[in-house]
Amino acid sequence: MDFLRPATWEEALAAKAAHPEAVPIAGGTDLMVELNFGRRRPACLLDLGRIGELARWHREKGAVRLGAAVPYREIAAALGGPLPALAHAARAVGSPQIRNRGTVGGNLGTASPAGDAHPALLAAGAAVEAASVRGTRLIPVEEFFTGPRRNALAADELIRAVRIDPAGGPQEFAKVGTRNAMVVAVCSFALALDEAGRSVRTGIGSAAPTPRRAREAEEFLAGVLAEGGHWEDRRPPPPSAARRFAELAAAACAPIDDVRGSAAYRRHAVAVLARRTLDRTWTAYRGGERCA
Template structure:
């Protein structure tokens, strides 16, 4: 197995263009596990940890450009205010050691339906910045995933960054797993309230061939919430929202859980996330943005 370790972004793109079969490695928390267990034998590894451009983030107006090499630990400590949903999800990823190495860019590159960063990226309307020697392009998170562990990434492209809107209202993420830490989610859900636009964002994980939004559920909820008064959400709205989120999923039976359990759990998570987010909205000054 060959190994390359470029030190500039230009060199990384050139290496990927020359060797499209090279597998990028940032934190290595997915790729190295697959290699160690013999599930994957790539002919070449492209180590991106020495490319400084990937390990930076910056705020540009109402968006954050998050470099693909920024770790989960840094999202938690540096971006909890700007990107609260992603920060909550990052706290559920593996152990402290994994969070110190794993990156959102790596999670996107793996494109696993169970990736914890995917639901909040969907809920917030994030865009993924892809680059090659041919140029750059941006792809909406909802269009990035094409199948289990597959994405729109071309063979010569690398993930440069993720562009994520700064939160204007409460955001929540919750998941079900066989335990609270170091576990792949059985199912997960993210919710983002956008009071200024009076819209709602949603994201479902580990309950379909790809991460996906619950579009009908989001539209229903945005119309039902009393953005002006912050009146409590009725039980009928809670249950209908949970039902619509559940209906947006298409899970399978596997070793982590049955499809039936995933559907039930997803409806519960949706109601729970809505309750938490709306309680925060009602008790903070975010209502002034509505």
């Protein structure tokens, strides 16, 4: 196995262009498990640990530009205000040791349907900044996942950052698992309300071949809130609407039976999470808070 360790981003892009088979590694919390158990044996590793810019975040044109190697620990500690759902998801990732090493860039690169960051990124409307020696492009996160553990990156591309607009209202993330953390989610759900845009966005994890949005549920709830004047008077949506929102969220799933749970249980659990996150986000909205 060859090991490449570029010192700059330009060197990393050149190395990836010359060795498109090279697998990038930063925190290594997913890849090292696969290597240790012999599930994967790449011909070449591309270590991005020396490239400091990947481990930093900043505001850029109103958005948060999150370097691909910013650890979950920092997201949870520093970004709870502008990115509440992602910060909440970061706190549910693994153990403290994993949160010190694991990154959103690695989560996206692995493209597991159960990645904890994915529902929050979908609900927030994030875009993935992919780069190569040919240039840089932004990929909407809902277009990034192309199949189980497959993504939209070209062979010579690397994830440089994730761009996310700050929350325009309350956001929530919830997942079902045998424990709060240190566990792969049976299913997960994120919900974001945008007061200025009068919009609703969702994200579902571990309940389909890829992370996905529940678009019919979003459109239904946005219509109920607009037609009923709920944005203006802050009255909660009626229970019948909350139930229908949950049903539509569950209908957006395409789960399977596996060792962590049955398909039927996942659909039921997503409906429960949809109702709970709606209740929590609306309670926060009524109180003028950004997140529950």
